[in-house]
Amino acid sequence: MAASETTQFAPPQVLTQVLTYDPAAAPPLLISQGAEGRLYKTTHVQPDRPCVLKYRPPKPYRHPILDARLTKARITSEAKVLERCYRAGVRVPAVYALDLVSGWMMIEWIEGMTVRQGINDWLGERPETPPSPDDLPDDAPLVDAMKRIGAAVGDLHRTGVVHGDLTTSNMMLRPQKNSQGSGQPEVGDRAKALEGDVVLIDFGLATQSVSDEDRAVDLYVLERAFASTHPRAERLFVHVLEAYRGAFKKASSVLTKLEDVRMRGRKRSMLG
Ligand SMILES: Nc1ncnc2c1ncn2[C@@H]1O[C@H](COP(=O)(O)OP(=O)(O)OP(=O)(O)O)[C@@H](O)[C@H]1O
Structure with a gap:
């Protein structure tokens, strides 16, 4: 689901903390929110390198331990698959960074x-x-x-x-x-x-x-x-x-x- 500017979610605190390591990073802009997570557009390391921040927020209806385990497993699995494809030369976004505990992954922004x-x-x-x-x-x-x-x-x-x-x-x-x-x-x-x-x-x-x-x-x-x-x-x-x-x-x-x-x-x- 595409997000309109009026429905902007403030990025979760954990993300703002992570992004302070790069003062030149563009403020994360919500581009989509699905059942599982939210996508933000921002930059990675260099101001001219756009990226997607894929964040899976905690699910309040799940037991916290189970929720943390599921989030970890899903991000790991997605990152592994992307890495495997990328290394084999299949056209997919590159994985830039991830944090399994906070529940996010940064991937390459695809133009077009x-x-x-x-x-x-x-x-x-x-x-x-x-x-x-x-x-x-x-x-x-x-x-x-x-x-x-x-x-x-x-x-x-x-x-x-x-x-x-x-x-x-x-x-x-x-x-x-x-x-x-x-x-x-x-x-x-x-x-x-x-x-x-x-x-x-x-x-x-x-x-x-x-x-x-x-x-x-x-x-x-x-x-x-x-x-x-x-x-x-x-x-x-x-x-x-x-x-x-x-x-x-x-x-x-x-x-x-x-x-x-x-x-x-x-x-x-x-x-x-
Ligand atoms: N790496 C990327 N580079 C550029 N745009 C992207 C990228 N990933 C996602 N998008 C944009 O965000 C939209 C939603 O992405 P994605 O399908 O990954 O999110 P989703 O929340 O799982 O959506 P859905 O619920 O429709 O499956 C895409 O259709 C695309 O326009």
Whole structure:
């Protein structure tokens, strides 16, 4: 959930204390608050190095010892997974610092917009179904972005990590340095929204796994999320899977498993 400026939470005292070690740090600005924690934008060590401070406040409804244990375990797990991906060259935010007792982690700020925003900007006011089947718009920049998404998920799975909450909001499009644009004047500035490297974020539910089933469920979650968030581009999801196959040697058995997972999903929805 994005936070408006009027709903700013003062950063918890523990964070203000931590941030005093860097007097040049930007005042933490609340950017999002979910069920598990709050995200602030601030800087790390250098004033020109923006970062995200992910804070998991104590849960008053939990026993304090259990709560502290859970917070510690979740931050450790998220940081480990991010480290593993980062070291393997998967595009994820770098981990800068963490404090398991106070419940926070500082990670790299990823420039750009979410994939969700980029796709929505590209689709604009387009109707859900084209006036005629021959009237399909030229979606080359979107197809290209879908391929980058599939390759990013393939890279992730190759590393032995499943994300657990793949949606187009949990992916960013980071502009490449010295990006020159699409070079196609006819697609114009709209295509710019879809340029850049796909960087996966929000690893709060990620786990280390090499199981076909877990990987297939990861893809299924993305497929369902994509269909409900971008119904006008649903037909292009096939390009995500195609690029996944190209990026990940063991994709075939995962994609076979995906058929089973879809079938189970359909049965479940038939039974209500
Ligand atoms: N490392 C990052 N760099 C830049 N922006 C980020 C980063 N991490 C998160 N964001 C921004 O904050 C938003 C929320 O992030 P995230 O999904 O991690 O938080 P959340 O509270 O778990 O949200 P949700 O409840 O939707 O899962 C993202 O959609 C993105 O716009």
